[in-house]
Structures are given as structure tokens and as C-alpha cells.
Amino acid sequence: MIDRAAFPIRRRKHARPRELLVAALDLFVEKGFAATRAEEIAERAGVSKGTLYIYFHSKEDLLNDLIAQRFFRRFPLESFAGHEGTEARSSRELLRSVALAWRSALVEGHAGGVVKLVFTEVHNFPALADFWVHQVLTPTRAVVSSIVERGIQRGEFRAMDPDLVVNALVLPVVATCLHRHAIDPHVPCAFITAGHEALGRHAELVLQGLMAA
Amino acid sequence: MIDRAAFPIRRRKHARPRELLVAALDLFVEKGFAATRAEEIAERAGVSKGTLYIYFHSKEDLLNDLIAQRFFRRFPLESFAGHEGTEARSSRELLRSVALAWRSALVEGHAGGVVKLVFTEVHNFPALADFWVHQVLTPTRAVVSSIVERGIQRGEFRAMDPDLVVNALVLPVVATCLHRHAIDPHVPCAFITAGHEALGRHAELVLQGLMAA
Amino acid sequence: MIDRAAFPIRRRKHARPRELLVAALDLFVEKGFAATRAEEIAERAGVSKGTLYIYFHSKEDLLNDLIAQRFFRRFPLESFAGHEGTEARSSRELLRSVALAWRSALVEGHAGGVVKLVFTEVHNFPALADFWVHQVLTPTRAVVSSIVERGIQRGEFRAMDPDLVVNALVLPVVATCLHRHAIDPHVPCAFITAGHEALGRHAELVLQGLMAA
Amino acid sequence: MIDRAAFPIRRRKHARPRELLVAALDLFVEKGFAATRAEEIAERAGVSKGTLYIYFHSKEDLLNDLIAQRFFRRFPLESFAGHEGTEARSSRELLRSVALAWRSALVEGHAGGVVKLVFTEVHNFPALADFWVHQVLTPTRAVVSSIVERGIQRGEFRAMDPDLVVNALVLPVVATCLHRHAIDPHVPCAFITAGHEALGRHAELVLQGLMAA
DNA sequence: CATGAATGAGGGTTCATTCAT
DNA sequence: TATGAATGAACCCTCATTCAT
Numbered sequence: 001m002i003d004r005a006a007f008p009i010r011r012r013k014h015a016r017p018r019e020l021l022v023a024a025l026d027l028f029v030e031k032g033f034a035a036t037r038a039e040e041i042a043e044r045a046g047v048s049k050g051t052l053y054i055y056f057h058s059k060e061d062l063l064n065d066l067i068a069q070r071f072f073r074r075f076p077l078e079s080f081a082g083h084e085g086t087e088a089r090s091s092r093e094l095l096r097s098v099a100l101a102w103r104s105a106l107v108e109g110h111a112g113g114v115v116k117l118v119f120t121e122v123h124n125f126p127a128l129a130d131f132w133v134h135q136v137l138t139p140t141r142a143v144v145s146s147i148v149e150r151g152i153q154r155g156e157f158r159a160m161d162p163d164l165v166v167n168a169l170v171l172p173v174v175a176t177c178l179h180r181h182a183i184d185p186h187v188p189c190a191f192i193t194a195g196h197e198a199l200g201r202h203a204e205l206v207l208q209g210l211m212a213a
Numbered sequence: 214m215i216d217r218a219a220f221p222i223r224r225r226k227h228a229r230p231r232e233l234l235v236a237a238l239d240l241f242v243e244k245g246f247a248a249t250r251a252e253e254i255a256e257r258a259g260v261s262k263g264t265l266y267i268y269f270h271s272k273e274d275l276l277n278d279l280i281a282q283r284f285f286r287r288f289p290l291e292s293f294a295g296h297e298g299t300e301a302r303s304s305r306e307l308l309r310s311v312a313l314a315w316r317s318a319l320v321e322g323h324a325g326g327v328v329k330l331v332f333t334e335v336h337n338f339p340a341l342a343d344f345w346v347h348q349v350l351t352p353t354r355a356v357v358s359s360i361v362e363r364g365i366q367r368g369e370f371r372a373m374d375p376d377l378v379v380n381a382l383v384l385p386v387v388a389t390c391l392h393r394h395a396i397d398p399h400v401p402c403a404f405i406t407a408g409h410e411a412l413g414r415h416a417e418l419v420l421q422g423l424m425a426a
Numbered sequence: 427m428i429d430r431a432a433f434p435i436r437r438r439k440h441a442r443p444r445e446l447l448v449a450a451l452d453l454f455v456e457k458g459f460a461a462t463r464a465e466e467i468a469e470r471a472g473v474s475k476g477t478l479y480i481y482f483h484s485k486e487d488l489l490n491d492l493i494a495q496r497f498f499r500r501f502p503l504e505s506f507a508g509h510e511g512t513e514a515r516s517s518r519e520l521l522r523s524v525a526l527a528w529r530s531a532l533v534e535g536h537a538g539g540v541v542k543l544v545f546t547e548v549h550n551f552p553a554l555a556d557f558w559v560h561q562v563l564t565p566t567r568a569v570v571s572s573i574v575e576r577g578i579q580r581g582e583f584r585a586m587d588p589d590l591v592v593n594a595l596v597l598p599v600v601a602t603c604l605h606r607h608a609i610d611p612h613v614p615c616a617f618i619t620a621g622h623e624a625l626g627r628h629a630e631l632v633l634q635g636l637m638a639a
Numbered sequence: 640m641i642d643r644a645a646f647p648i649r650r651r652k653h654a655r656p657r658e659l660l661v662a663a664l665d666l667f668v669e670k671g672f673a674a675t676r677a678e679e680i681a682e683r684a685g686v687s688k689g690t691l692y693i694y695f696h697s698k699e700d701l702l703n704d705l706i707a708q709r710f711f712r713r714f715p716l717e718s719f720a721g722h723e724g725t726e727a728r729s730s731r732e733l734l735r736s737v738a739l740a741w742r743s744a745l746v747e748g749h750a751g752g753v754v755k756l757v758f759t760e761v762h763n764f765p766a767l768a769d770f771w772v773h774q775v776l777t778p779t780r781a782v783v784s785s786i787v788e789r790g791i792q793r794g795e796f797r798a799m800d801p802d803l804v805v806n807a808l809v810l811p812v813v814a815t816c817l818h819r820h821a822i823d824p825h826v827p828c829a830f831i832t833a834g835h836e837a838l839g840r841h842a843e844l845v846l847q848g849l850m851a852a
Numbered sequence: 853c854a855t856g857a858a859t860g861a862g863g864g865t866t867c868a869t870t871c872a873t
Numbered sequence: 874t875a876t877g878a879a880t881g882a883a884c885c886c887t888c889a890t891t892c893a894t
Contacts, residue, residue, distance in 0.1 A: 013877095013878065016878090030336060031336050031337070032245060032246075032247060032333065032334075032336065034245060034247030034248045035246075035247045035336075035337065037862090037863060037864085038863075038864060038865085039863080039864090047878095047879070047880090048879065048880050048881065049864090049865090049880085049881070050865085050866080050867085050879070050880055050881065051878075051879055051880075052865095053864090053865060053866075054878070054879075058864075058865080059863095059864070059865095116332070118395075118396075119329070119332065119333075119391050119395045119396070120245065120332070120333045120395075121245075122395045122396060122399060123243060123244050123245065123248075123395070124244075124248065126399045129395075129396050129399035129400045130399075130400060132396060132400075133396065133400040133402060134400075137402065137405075141404065160418075161414070163404040163405075163407070164411070164414055164415060164418055165418075166404070167385055167389075167404075167405060167411070167415060168381075168385065168415055168418055168419065171384065171385040171388035171389065171405070172380055172381065172384040172385055172388070174384075174388040174391075175384035175385070175387040175388045175391075176380075176384065178332050178387075178388075178391070182331075182332045182333075182335045182336070182342075183331075183332070183335060183342050183345060183346065185336075186335060186339045186342035186343075187342045187343060187345075187346040187347075189346060189350065191354060191376040191379070191380075192350075192376075192380060192384070194376070198377070198380070201374070201377055202377060202380060202381055204422075205373075205377055205378075205381055205419060205422045205423065206381065206418060206419060206422055207422070208421075208422035208423075209417075209418045209419055209420070209421035209422025209423070210418065210421075210422070250887090250888065250889085251888075251889055251890080252888080252889090260854075260855090261854065261855050261856060262855080262856065262889090262890090263854065263855055263856060263890090263891080263892085264853080264854055264855075266889090266890065266891075267853070267854075271889075271890080272889065272890090439856095439857070442857090456762060457762050457763070458671060458672075458673060458759065458760075458762065460671060460673030460674045461672075461673040461762075461763065463883090463884065463885085464884080464885060464886080465884085465885095473857095473858070473859090474858065474859050474860065475859085475860070475885090475886085476858070476859055476860065476886085476887080476888085477857075477858055477859075478886095479885090479886060479887075480857070480858075484885080484886080485885070485886095542758070544821075544822075545755070545758065545759070545817050545821045545822070546671065546758070546759045546821075547671075548821045548822060548825060549669060549670050549671065549674075549821070549824075550670070550674065552825045555821075555822050555825035555826045556825075556826060558822060558826075559822065559826040559828060560826075563828065563831075567830060586844075587840070589830040589831075589833070590837070590840055590841060590844055591844075592830070593811055593815075593830075593831060593837070593841060594807075594811065594841055594844055594845065597810060597811040597814035597815065597831070598806055598807065598810040598811055598814070600814040600817075601810035601811070601813040601814045601817075602806075602810065604758050604813075604814075604817070608757075608758045608759075608761045608762070608768075609757075609758070609761060609768050609771060609772065611762075612761060612765045612768035612769075613768045613769060613771075613772040613773075615772060615776065617780060617802040617805070617806075618776075618802075618806060618810070620802070624803070624806070627800070627803055628803060628806060628807055630848075631799075631803055631804075631807055631845060631848045631849065632807065632844060632845060632848055633848070634847075634848035634849075635843075635844045635845055635846070635847035635848030635849070636844065636847075636848070676866090676867065676868085677867075677868055677869080678867080678868090686875075686876090687875065687876050687877060688868090688869090688876080688877065689869090689870080689871085689875065689876055689877065690874080690875055690876075691869095692868090692869065692870075693874070693875075697868075697869080698868065698869090
């Protein structure tokens with residue numbers, strides 16, 4: 001039933017947990033936690049049902065491990081935290097970089113699926129809310145706030161609530177992720193999930209509105 | 214078990230299907246379709262498990278009926294369609310109205326829950342994608358496009374891809390909905406789901422960036 | 427699959443838990459807890475697998491309820507506690523009555539199966555040890571002790587450790603129970619589980635040894 | 640994982656089957672056959688799960704082998720069979736010896752656990768009933784009968800059904816075994832499993848009742 | 853129509869057993 | 874021979890659905 005030639009047992013031993021986590025993430029994103037059967041996860045990982053339970057205590061545990069091991073590393077925004085060596089760059093340019101960091105993290109890469117999972121399964125896994133708010137949103141908010149304040153002080157931006165800028169730059173990325181993973185497979189919406197440059201141009205639009213007169 | 218005095222049978226008999234649909238919608242939004250038990254729906258509607266199956270063929274049918282009966286009316290954007298009697302209003306003002314129409318439909322009201330449902334259950338109910346794209350997004354896109362083109366022609370806006378404006382105005386509303394229904398119950402995020410004026414000010418920001426120099 | 431004519435649904439509603447407990451007790455005694463499948467219990471009670479879980483939370487719960495509801499009433503020895511109106515009877519006669527009370531409780535009746543269950547499942551259900559010691563053995567020991575002391579004081583018995591008498595009268599009953607339920611179905615042992623009078627004559631033998639010279 | 644230094648392979652290779660049998664017996668006695676996992680047995684024997692199946696075809700086979708190899712030797716009563724050189728000893732003394740032989744075999748030694756196993760698992764392993772009746776009870780019965788008849792003929796005992804004496808001497812030993820292995824670990828019962836001399840004094844009591852007037 | 857006891861297919865989980873190493 | 878990762882049959886339990894009352 002499983003192609004042993006393609007999946008030698010010994011070689012895969014240490015890879016199994018990761019393979020199962022990847023398979024589980026894909027399926028949880030695709031079908032939701034409750035609608036995903038344990039056997040499907042195993043099958044996609046190329047193992048049998050029982051093998052899953054060698055590495056994880058339960059299906060719930062799989063998702064908890066996903067949250068803990070896979071999600072729980074900070075969003076890649078540290079580079080902006082202190083603006084090291086960024087004195088020369090305009091605040092507009094810095095904010096644009098933040099928006100693009102979000103884009104590359106969520107739209108490209110498969111972190112986008114994680115976003116869908118967060119919003120879909122948070123009811124039964126509150127740790128997802130913690131992850132999302134404290135590991136993703138809050139750091140972003142801190143970085144954007146500091147850049148916006150810098151921009152206002154340097155006269156680049158007009159006076160502005162930084163939260164408004166966070167939301168304007170970041171929430172469309174979230175919504176785009178969800179579209180790509182939920183709606184597009186059924187009804188492709190090119191005008192939303194258009195491609196690489198769309199979010200860049202979105203950032204331009206917002207930042208244009210931010211400029212001082 | 215059910216308080217008969219408070220709910221006379223006669224008067225409620227015809228309301229049953231609607232009451233069940235409302236209960237189901239609430240629970241599907243809150244816990245997801247798969248994780249909601251048929252008995253819970255009946256209980257919330259104040260009837261017994263068996264009664265649910267008098268009015269609906271199955272649990273799936275309940276959601277299909279929700280989509281067909283509840284969702285399947287156009288988004289309240291018709292008023293903008295022809296810009297009847299709107300000649301005098303600025304294009305900026307019109308777009309602001311569109312954004313506020315979205316806000317009042319999705320953030321206030323409980324249509325916001327429907328949005329969560331769309332993104333959560335679309336995998337098993339492709340009709341949700343059809344509903345979302347054709348009944349909600351596409352009309353909005355048409356309206357916004359026409360206003361943007363009008364604004365450009367009238368010299369109010371600089372040249373701009375209309376889709377960019379749809380996305381900039383509309384996607385944050387979607388993301389805000391999801392936040393309110395998914396994340397906030399666990400980790401309140403005032404800076405996102407701040408309240409009425411937030412989205413209004415977001416629209417201002419975007420529209421400012423849209424203005425011709 | 428289940429003969430509905432013989433088992434009308436409504437009439438049995440209140441009888442179900444008891445029927446399931448009886449079926450479970452029989453099977454637990456016969457095959458042991460771990461080797462009894464939930465479906466077997468249901469089948470013997472004339473219902474389907476799922477019905478069992480309407481009335482009991484789990485298979486373990488079934489046994490716990492058996493212990494709590496069925497076993498947890500004191501052994502029928504109270505009548506001897508105060509020797510009310512027993513002044514006239516000889517101590518020998520009283521002890522003989524205790525032994526016969528054990529016999530009728532354990533060998534006749536189906537309490538004998540319970541004894542087997544106690545010894546078989548106590549490892550996983552320590553409450554069985556509590557039941558056995560505190561509800562059965564300890565009361566018996568108290569009664570027998572008081573009678574033995576009375577007999578010694580009245581010069582009927584020679585000096586004797588009362589515990590020895592408890593054991594001599596009671597332990598053979600226990601062993602006989604176990605034989606009847608465990609061994610006899612496979613290899614009948616008439617010389618042990620002989621019948622009514624055997625334990626009576628056993629008591630005679632022991633009591634004879636107890637008599638003062 | 641296993642301390643190879645402490646257990647050189649060579650020396651243990653031939654001991655493996657016995658070590659596994661001992662481990663299995665302990666666990667079957669402690670937790671029952673169905674509730675004992677094969678891996679536990681292997682672990683207690685200091686080998687891996689797979690090794691168990693080199694020496695035994697299945698878990699059931701382990702118990703069958705236990706019965707065949709371990710149990711299937713006669714109970715140590717042969718010495719009484721012909722009363723060789725016992726002419727001079729009183730029948731009372733001989734019976735006392737039989738009781739003490741039971742005690743040392745069952746209460747001391749770990750044969751007591753076997754008794755528990757017999758009564759617990761006989762349903763699924765009828766060979767246990769055969770063993771118990773034919774290898775243990777029947778020989779004892781034969782020996783006791785002959786001694787009792789001898790005692791009656793020699794005028795030491797009053798007329799008496801020999802089976803009654805078997806039961807009176809032997810069943811309390813059985814019950815004591817079960818107590819020690821089943822109940823005592825949870826609720827210690829000193830008054831039953833008191834120690835070496837208790838069964839001796841029990842025998843005295845019974846034999847006293849047996850004496851001719 | 854309304855009820856809720858009963859059903860049984862389906863999915864999560866365990867563990868005896870196998871087999872490549 | 875020894876290992877232990879992997880398997881999958883079997884079991885516990887849930888819950889959508891039915892139907893006698």
C-alpha cells in the first residue's frame with residue numbers, strides 16, 4: 001500500500017515528525033481540523049494510521065505541536081527593530097519594506113496557510129490567538145509605530161495614528177492570504193490575489209496618503 | 214424541558230425554520246461546521262433534535278439553505294450603481310460611502326459572521342465561494358471601478374488601477390471582521406477592531422493617497 | 427437486528443441502565459473487564475452499541491457504577507450486630523448463622539460473581555478493594571469477633587483468636603464462589619461446590635474444633 | 640538502552656525464554672492477561688518487543704507455555720502418597736503437614752500468583768482449569784482422603800467425609816493467596832494475610848474439630 | 853408536528869505482530 | 874539473533890439521522 005522502495009524505513013525515522021506536521025498543516029489549512037481524518041494525514045505523509053500515533057499523542061497534539069514548533073518563532077521583522085543602518089533611508093521606504101516583508105512571509109512561502117488556520121481553528125485552540133497577536137501582530141505594530149513616529153518627527157509624514165498605518169498596510173495582506181487559500185481554488189479572483197506587485201502598489205497608495213503636504 | 218408558556222406553539226410554528234437557521238449560523242460561525250453538533254443547533258433554537266430534521270434534510274442542508282436563503286441577496290450597493298442623483302457629490306465622498314456601507318454591513322450587523330463562515334467552510338461548500346465572489350465582491354468592484362473612473366475623468370483622482378482601490382478599501386474590512394469574530398474573543402485587539410471611526414479614518418487615509426496632486 | 431417486538435422502546439427506557447449493568451456484570455465476571463467488548467454488553471442487554479453510551483460515559487464508568495450502585499450496600503449481617511433477642515441462642519448457633527448468611531449471599535444469589543470480579547479487577551479499580559474490605563469483610567469480622575468473645579466469656583468456646591474463626595468460616599466461602607464461577611464451567615468439581623449442605627457441614631467441623639473441652 | 644555490560648549476551652541467550660516467562664507471569668498476575676501489553680513483558684525481561692516474538696509465537700502462546708512448562712509438574716505432595724515411613728506419625732500430624740505443604744507452596748514462593756492467574760484467566764485458557772483440578776486439587780484430595788480414612792480406621796478421627804477436610808484445610812489457603820495478591824496491595828488486611836503461623840493455627844482448629852471424642 | 857431513545861457508520865486510538873535493518 | 878519503526882485489525886466512543894410514540 002505504501003511504496004517502500006520510495007520510502008525506506010530507516011532513512012526516514014528522524015524526518016517522520018516533520019513530514020507528518022507538514023502533511024497535517026496542509027490538510028488542516030485545506031479542510032479544517034475537524035474535517036481532517038488522522039488517516040488522511042498519515043497517508044499524505046506516506047505512512048499508516050498507526051505511525052502517526054508513534055510520534056504524536058493525538059490529533060489535537062499534532063496541531064498544538066504545529067503551533068509550538070512551527071509557528072513559534074518571531075515574525076521576520078527584527079531587522080527593522082532598531083533601524084540599524086537605516087538612518088539614510090526614508091521612512092516611506094522603511095514602511096514599504098515592512099509591507100513587503102509581510103507579503104513575502106504570508107503570500108509567498110506557505111505561512112499564508114497558517115494564517116487561515118489561525119482564523120479557522122482559534123475557537124478550539126486559543127494558543128493560536130496568542131501566537132497571532134503576540135508573535136505576529138504586536139511585533140509588527142511596534143516596528144511600524146516607531147517608523148511612523150520617526151517619519152512624523154522628520155517631517156516626512158503628516159500627523160497620524162500609527163495603528164491606522166499598521167492596519168492599512170497589514171490587514172489587506174491578511175485578507176489576501178485568506179483569499180488565496182480559501183476562495184481562489186473555487187473561484188479565482190485575479191483582481192485580489194493578482195501577484196507580486198499588487199501589494200507593493202497597495203503600499204504605495206497608502207503611503208502616498210500618508211505624506212505630508 | 215422547553216418553556217411552553219413563554220413560547221406558545223402556534224405562534225412559533227412558522228418561525229421554526231428561521232430560528233433554526235439563525236441558531237445554526239451562530240454556531241457555525243462560532244465553532245465551525247464540523248465541530249457543531251446537530252443537537253446544539255436544535256437546543257439553541259429551543260426545539261429537540263428530531264424537529265431539526267422535520268425542516269431540514271441534513272446538517273449540510275442547513276448550511277446550504279443558509280447560503281441560498283440568507284446570503285443570496287445582493288450586497289446593499291445598488292444605490293451606488295447608477296450614481297442616481299449623485300452628480301453633485303465628489304468621487305471621494307462616494308467612495309467613502311462605499312467603504313462605510315461595507316463597514317455597516319459587515320462589522321455592525323451579524324453579516325460579519327457570515328464572512329468568517331465563507332472563509333472557513335468554503336472547502337466543503339463551494340457555493341460559499343460563488344456567493345462571496347458574485348454577490349459581494351463583484352458588485353462592489355463594479356461600483357468602485359465606475360466611481361474611480363469617474364473621479365479620474367473629473368480630475369479628482371490621479372490615474373489608478375481601480376482594483377487597487379477596491380482592495381485598499383474593502384480587504385481591511387474583511388480582515389477586521391475575521392478578527393472580531395475569531396481573535397478578539399480570546400485576545401482582544403483594540404488597535405484593530407477599534408470601533409466605528411477606525412474604518413472611516415482608514416478610508417480617509419487611502420483616499421488621500423488617491424487624490425490628484 | 428434487535429427484536430423490537432420483544433423489546434418495545436418506551437417501556438424499557440427506565441429499565442435500560444439496570445439491564446446494561448446486569449449484562450455488564452455477567453460479562454465482566456465471565457470474561458474479565460478488559461476482554462469484554464462494549465458491544466457485547468449492549469448486545470446482551472438487547473440494545474445497540476451506541477445506546478450504552480447514552481446511559482454510561484464509558485466502559486470504565488459502567489464498572490464504577492456497578493461498584494457504587496450495586497455493591498455499595500452493606501452485607502446482610504446487621505441482624506447479628508447487636509444479637510438482639512439472641513440471648514437464648516448458643517454462640518455456636520449464632521456463628522453457624524453467620525456462615526449461612528455468607529453462603530446464601532455469595533453462593534446462592536449472583537453476588538458470587540461479584541466476588542470473582544473483586545479479585546479479578548481490583549488492580550485497575552481500587553474501589554473494589556475498598557468495597558470488599560470495608561463493606562464485606564470488616565462488618566463480618568466485627569460480628570464474628572463479638573460472638574466469639576461472648577462464647578468464650580460464657581464458657582462455650584475455648585480461648586481463641588477471633589480472626590482465626592472469621593477466616594475459617596468465611597474464606598472457604600470465598601474460595602467456593604470463585605470455583606463455581608471460574609473452574610466449574612470447565613472442569614466440574616463436585617467435591618468443592620457440592621451444594622447447600624457442604625458449607626453447613628464445614629461450619630460444624632470448624633465450630634466443633636472451637637468448643638471448650 | 641539495555642545495559643549490555645551488566646548482562647553479557649552470551650550468558651543470557653539461553654535464559655531468555657525463561658526470563659520472558661517469568662516477566663509475563665508477574666505481569667499477568669498483577670494486571671491480568673488482557674491488560675498486559677507485550678511490550679511491557681519484553682521490557683521487564685530486559686529485551687525489546689521484537690525479541691519476544693523470536694521465542695514465542697504470540698502473547699497467548701506465552702501463557703500457554705507458562706501453563707505447560709511451569710505449572711505442569713505435580714504439586715509437591717508425592718511424599719505423602721504412600722505414607723512411606725509415616726506409620727509412626729499420627730494422622731493429625733500428617734494432615735497438618737499437608738496443610739503446611741500447601742502453605743509453603745502457595746503463600747510463600749510465588750506459586751500464589753499462579754493461583755490468582757488460574758482463577759482470573761481460566762475463561763480464555765481452559766487448560767488452566769485442567770491444571771488446577773488435575774495437577775493440584777485431585778492429588779491433594781487423594782492424599783487427604785487416604786489420611787482421613789486411615790485416621791478413622793485407627794480411631795483417631797470421628798467418622799467424616801474426607802472432602803470436607805480437604806476443603807477445610809485447602810480452600811482458606813486459596814483465598815489467602817488471592818487476598819495477598821489482589822486485595823492487600825490496595826487495602827492491607829493483616830487479619831487475613833497475617834503471616835506464617837496463621838494457617839498453621841487454622842489447621843489446628845480444623846483438626847481439633849476432627850478429633851474423635 | 854414534536855419528541856428523544858435508539859441506531860450504526862465512521863473516526864480516533866491502541867497494541868499485537870511483522871520485518872527491514 | 875536483536876531491534877524498534879511500521880503496520881493495520883480491532884476496539885472505544887461520537888454523533889448525524891431515524892422512527893415509534
